[in-house]
Amino acid sequence: MDRYIFPAVFESDGKGGYTVTFPDLPGCITEGDTLEEALYMAKEALELFIYNLEEDNESIPAPTPPEKIKVPEEAFVTLIEVYMPPVRDEMANRSVKKTITLPRWLNEAAEKANINFSQVLQYALKEKLNIKERNKSF
Numbered sequence: 001m002d003r004y005i006f007p008a009v010f011e012s013d014g015k016g017g018y019t020v021t022f023p024d025l026p027g028c029i030t031e032g033d034t035l036e037e038a039l040y041m042a043k044e045a046l047e048l049f050i051y052n053l054e055e056d057n058e059s060i061p062a063p064t065p066p067e068k069i070k071v072p073e074e075a076f077v078t079l080i081e082v083y084m085p086p087v088r089d090e091m092a093n094r095s096v097k098k099t100i101t102l103p104r105w106l107n108e109a110a111e112k113a114n115i116n117f118s119q120v121l122q123y124a125l126k127e128k129l130n131i132k133e134r135n136k137s138f
Helices: 035-055 084-093 104-111 117-129
Strands: 003-012 018-021 028-032 074-082
Touching: 018 035, 018 104, 028 035, 035 074, 035 104, 074 084
Parallel strands: none
Antiparallel strands: 003 018, 003 074, 018 028
């Protein structure tokens, strides 16, 4: 599924900030110093939580209807919507660090020629794997 809508509980800290929890997703918790920041953080937390569930091949629970959620007096429920294709694409394209080993002479020659090691490695891997563009299954 690509689109998810989950109820989030916003609890005021009494100073303008909020703690945000998702009753259907234990452990999906965030906070913000303002309501605007808390809303932004809630969307981001939901995206990452669902992404991780997908990556681990875990089932994503059905959301509870908002009217069935009991909240403390200083709290409220709002719906948070996420659309996963851009999240999946961003995560697939994020950089990862790799440690490589080269002979000293080759490292020195490449540095002297101002070679971008990451760019060359990416190019070489694509050539070796015969990849023209990113395969969505990776």
